[in-house]
Amino acid sequence: MARVQLQGVRxxxxxxxxxxxxxxxxxxxGELLVLVGPSGCGKxxxxxxxxxxxxxxxxxxRIGERVVNDVAPKDRDIAMVFQSYALYPHMTVAENLAFGLKLRGHDKAAIGERVAEAAKTLELDALLERRPAALSGGQRQRVALGRALVRHPQVFLLDEPLSNLDAKLRMSMRVEIARLHRRLGATMVYVTHDQIEAMTLGQRIVVLDGGEIQQIDTPMALYEKPANLFVATFLGSPAMNVLRGTLVREDGLALALGDGARLPLDGDGVPEAWLGSEVDVGIRPEDLRRDTGAGAAFAPTVEVVEPVGNEVFVNLQQxxxxxxxxxxxxxxxxPGARLPLRAAAGRLHVFDPGSGERLPG
Structure with a gap:
């Protein structure tokens, strides 16, 4: 395997x-790095x-120690898995796995050994004589992964490989890819627009928007301390709530909203240098708690209630x-009732409303 280095790539x-x-x-x-962002972001x-x-x-x-700007794709020692499975319909699973190796002139014994190894790793042993039409979506995707795996490349590149699968299959294939990465210790670059895939698979994540890198960090570091409003609202499901108002100190620090409502703020992490200024305050949905105290200052109106078993999503309007x-x-x-809420202490994210950048505090 090898490291991949990009320097000012444009x-x-x-x-x-x-x-x-x-x-x-x-x-x-040996790292699994995820490139994530909306459609058209450049990933x-x-x-x-x-x-x-x-x-x-x-x-x-650079791939390894080589600058590869002008090196042909076939000479970069990479293997790519695309969104479409791109399997040959007239070939069996075994023939699909072996095809790339045959083109590169590997001998029959080496091909058989690598195909058997990949089939065992991906639990395709019992499917080797089937053709793609007789496989499920998840099985086809495993064959596409296997075709890359038999190459023994320096770097695996995966371009939205799960987007054609249903929700249940995506979940199981995420587990398979994570397990495969741990087993191989392979260098992988994985592209997705799905922030759940990014958070669950990536050891580190590169967040892109408009062709520019917004932030690079581990999944939880991005979630806990987003560098700007784009990262804050892109990562997380449901997305982060954002309220714009003026920081005031009236019976404690608060965010005064335009309609006269006030959201009490815990001082930890809130930049008091911005008192009297307009800011954007982000609060994750799990950090909004019921306020059982008398005379709660913040009580938005309930619009829709979505019970999903172990938790409830309450859609509100303020x-x-x-x-x-x-x-x-x-x-x-x-619905229609007022729900008194408070923000969990120390869980606020404050941003400059002009630049969208996180404010130090």
Whole structure:
């Protein structure tokens, strides 16, 4: 396996559109790194540049110790798994697994050994004589993974490999890919728009938007301390609530909203230097708690209640702001009622409303 290093990698198309603005990061040897962001953010373009399927306008790309900017895809020692399975329908599973090795001139014994190894790793042993039409979606995806696995490449590149599967299969395949990575200790770069996939699979995550890297960190570090409003609202399901108001000190620190409501704030992490200024305050749905005290200052209106068994999602409205609270099951509030809430101490995220950057505090 090998590390992958990108230094100021940039992609500009002939019409002047900048798809990637100077991306710089390193994928460590044996790391599973996820590129995540909305459609059009540049994540697949970055992956295709690593694969050699897109030219690099500027910057340098290293795989191992080689600069590979001008190296052909077949000579980069990478294997790629695409969103579509791209299996040959007239070939058996064994033939699909072996096809790439045959093209590269490997001898029959080595091919058989590698196919058997990959089939055992991915539990495809009993399916080797079947054709793709006789396989489920999950089985086809495992064959596509196996076709990459038999190559023994330095780097695996996976471009939204689970997006064609239903929710249940996506969950099981996430587990399979994580297990495969642990077993192989392989260097993997994984592209997805699904933030749950990113959070559960990635050892580190690169968050992209508009072709620019917004933040690089471990999943929980991104969740607990997002660098800006985009990262804060993109990662997390349901998404982070954001309220805009003015920081005031009236019987304690609070966020004064435009409709006269006040959200009491715990001082920890709130930059008091911004007193009297407008800020955006982010609160995760699980950090909104019922306020059982008398005369609660913050009581948004209940819009929709969604009980899902072990928890309840309560959709609320406070003036122009739509909110979601994630509450434990129990007595459910009625739509139209006011629900007194407070923010959990030390769990606030404060951002500059102009730049969207996190405020130190």
């Amino acid at each position: 992609k500009v198309y002939p019409d002047g559109f900048v798809a990637v603005h100077g991306a710089s990061f390193e994928v460590a040897d 697949s373009t970055l992956l295709r540049m690593i694969a050699g399927l897109e030219s690099i306008t500027a910057g340098s790309l 003036g122009p702001f739509a909110l979601i609270a994630r509450l434990p099951p129990g007595e459910l509030p009625e």
